[in-house]
Amino acid sequence: MCQENRTGRVHCMIVSNEPLAEDVRELVFESPAMADEARPGQFVNLYCRHQGQLLPRPISICEIDRAGGRLHLVYACRGKGTREFADYRPGERVEVMGPLGNGFSLDAAGPENLVIGGGVGTPPLLELCKRLTGRTTIAVSFRSAPYLIDRLERCGEVLVATRDGSAGVRGNAMKIVEDRGLTGNIFACGPTPMLAAVQAYAARRDLPAQLSLEERMGCGFGCCVGCVTKVRDASEAGFSYRKVCKDGPVFAAGEVIFS
Amino acid sequence: MCQENRTGRVHCMIVSNEPLAEDVRELVFESPAMADEARPGQFVNLYCRHQGQLLPRPISICEIDRAGGRLHLVYACRGKGTREFADYRPGERVEVMGPLGNGFSLDAAGPENLVIGGGVGTPPLLELCKRLTGRTTIAVSFRSAPYLIDRLERCGEVLVATRDGSAGVRGNAMKIVEDRGLTGNIFACGPTPMLAAVQAYAARRDLPAQLSLEERMGCGFGCCVGCVTKVRDASEAGFSYRKVCKDGPVFAAGEVIFS
Amino acid sequence: MNLGVNIAGVELKNPIMTASGTFGSGKDFAPYVDLNRIGCVVVKGVASTPWPGNRPPRIAEAYGGIINAVGLQNPGVDAFCQDDIPFLRGFDTRIAVNIAGRTIDEYVEVAERLATADVDLLELNISCPNVKEGGVAFGVDPAMAEAVTRAVKAVAGQPLIVKLSPNVTDIAAIARAAERGGADAVSLINTLLGARIDVRRRAFVLSTKQGGLSGPAVKPVAVRMVYEVARAVDLPVIGMGGIMTGEDAAEFLMAGANAVAVGTANLLNPTATMDILDGLVAFMEETGVDDVNDLVGVVE
């Protein structure tokens, strides 16, 4: 059979692991092979050293430094695994597998792009923004202090919202989008309620939209059917479960069923 | 109740972790409190970082540097835990609990002492040798290359055997003892068959002897009754099980039943 | 904040108990922890006469756990009453005595001897093999479980907890049998039967071949069973199996346990009971819970 050959888990040297905001950090690691292969919207599996915690932590790729042979990830410190990652120091190694998933389709990019991000859903959109052609409007929201704004501003107009109102509009990114009636080819990543709102907005305005979803994963490369989401189809039930890790994480907004 | 207060597991800074022979290393770590309390023949529990391996690895104390606030351990790299320890570098921390166990009774030390060690049973005897008064003969055996000999020679006459005959007599330490008919107050540590031979020899010659035993441990501080050895008593069965970690690891040779 | 719980009429100052066999009678822990802060000390299993226990090796390491084959080594109920009760009564904590036996008569004998002893609770370990039934554990058969519970309850001077074995198809059925037999509470889980082979020696690690698996590895099985049992019986439930942190304790309470017991964690860390109690309090503070009883059975 003519299958591409892939390596599994690899140990990668950490270049930096700095805080961007409270409980949010940017991890940069070396992997020329992954940097070569990666596309915006894909993710990698990070594995814990704590051998009680065996499952991968899927983290999206934030920036692809192909020339430097590096990937940038931005992650929120939430549970045991991500808190472990927060302790890693430059020069140490982190165990990674990837890149994984389908990534955003850039074919959809039009003269007008509307990028919508919420919380740690924003970082996965940065590399995409860098590659979009045409005019790009970027609406992003944060719990409190925003981050990555300077880098996003190099790619288009950035509109910021915060939940606590400490910067920009109070509320989430969809409030900006709705208030201003923004349009364009939509690319979105963020919490599920926000993505559901994006889906409804895109349907109402008849805008093409791609959504990047999250689900709990067992493997991250398609073998366990653990990470599914409902996708509309012609079957009797009207849907089937598709894998977020392999068929996604990016799906066309029209096909996703949030429920 | 008036009980001494003790701390449980503590992280201790590693000063050095150097090879002494093939698959045998000396680990030196800082702990003024443990160095203050420790007696020859006691041990410490080392805990793995690998969180699949939760049980302690009991390792005897080889040297007590009270002035420097350090303990020296010598360990053989055998299974997963000890192979993990072999990777630790100076400046890192190792998780330790101790000192544990009873240690050798120095009251028994007489004008003539006979110290018998086999393999990694030798290091636990070094601190003892340093403290013995009177004339001390030290018979020790190794699989191949001997170690710690220079330090032992400062404490008495050292007679060496090796299993492969690469140094000293071919055979184990008991061969030296028997060939020369050595006598004295015996202190012994080593593999069980050797300790059984020591016991028989001491009985034949009516010599007082203390044996340091090994058994698989659950806790190391007396609570699980996991680490027992048969000790002669007046009960119907003629023995009861006593804890190696708390009642030992050092027992009077006469009371131990090897079977 | 209220941490007090009530198990079969006995007030515990907090829901942290010790799991039998992992805390001795507390003496080995006194240098490390303040026994006054433990809700209830459940002592190691005691039998009518001294039991020698199994030959070593009795302990094998397993991934995320430990397999033991201690074989209920104990000095017998008389020695227990003489040595351990006075020691524990020096502290302000509840005392539960775990009872072992090989026949119903042996169990009954221990309970009778303890009826006038100064202890607060009895815990009947029905995972022991029934020598009259070919060594099958009492706890795997509803009829045997009910019979031994009824016989012991008839002579018990203290409320009776029945400790359930997880090595069964339907643990709720066994819990109901214990309830019919007159149990005042149930505790679970005891250890899962498991084995480990040393592939270099080509032999089982334990002298008894198989032993009891405990520790974090068994926690999901324990949480599932506590949930099933709490819905099956109308009795207080004491949950255990792999509790290592305050959040683990909260997980068992939410599954339906009224109190929890800390087992293997004690072996691995002598201050575990205190660390878990502190962790539970921190969790309650953080999530705004005023009464620990409000956590009990909150999951659907």
Next chain:
Amino acid sequence: MNLGVNIAGVELKNPIMTASGTFGSGKDFAPYVDLNRIGCVVVKGVASTPWPGNRPPRIAEAYGGIINAVGLQNPGVDAFCQDDIPFLRGFDTRIAVNIAGRTIDEYVEVAERLATADVDLLELNISCPNVKEGGVAFGVDPAMAEAVTRAVKAVAGQPLIVKLSPNVTDIAAIARAAERGGADAVSLINTLLGARIDVRRRAFVLSTKQGGLSGPAVKPVAVRMVYEVARAVDLPVIGMGGIMTGEDAAEFLMAGANAVAVGTANLLNPTATMDILDGLVAFMEETGVDDVNDLVGVVE
């Protein structure tokens, strides 16, 4: 060195199989491993019609393991025959098909459909709930286990492996029932029932509350059960449950398994089958074993 083993008349080039549901039909692994080097690929469970599977979340992390509630999502036996058999037949490996059903008739239907298909072995997953018996799993009752085995064996075109559930009091009794029903081999263990609660959300992590625990955490239970079953029946035994290394594989062989299956390890590391095969070979070299069959059942 001989690595070949024989399972119910089918020659496997080595004893490394995949555990159903953890390897799909191999497609996701082809980029990482050489499928030609696997003794037998056991594909994910297939049913007579497509099954949607359970709602997410389907995966929860457990200490040293994973709890899954995939719910046997599968495209049905027809899609399987069309898509997966031709793919796998492109490699020099054996194919075993794991069969799921909610009634005996559903199981039989799949076996009938596969009777003429180009596959080497069938594996009957009797851990599925029997909808006609109130959802109790077929595999927890000897009579049900025997009945479903007999019915499927009557129509099977390939040797039949019966896959046992560990959630029982006496797994040897179930194995003997499968033997009576005509099983040509048994495999074990399937997953242990377990649950995990998210204490901050105060809810079970899995949509189905409980799920199946697998991974290194269950290995001691699996080794114990393989030992019991290998002594109880006169059939080839396929051992699994937490195998992560070549020495783990050797441990199951020594306990009495004739071949082993790698499950959760595949999820955690796509090259696991190869790493385990290489590790087993290294272990045999190091300990001077020429024929892998010489390891089978060597412990007393």
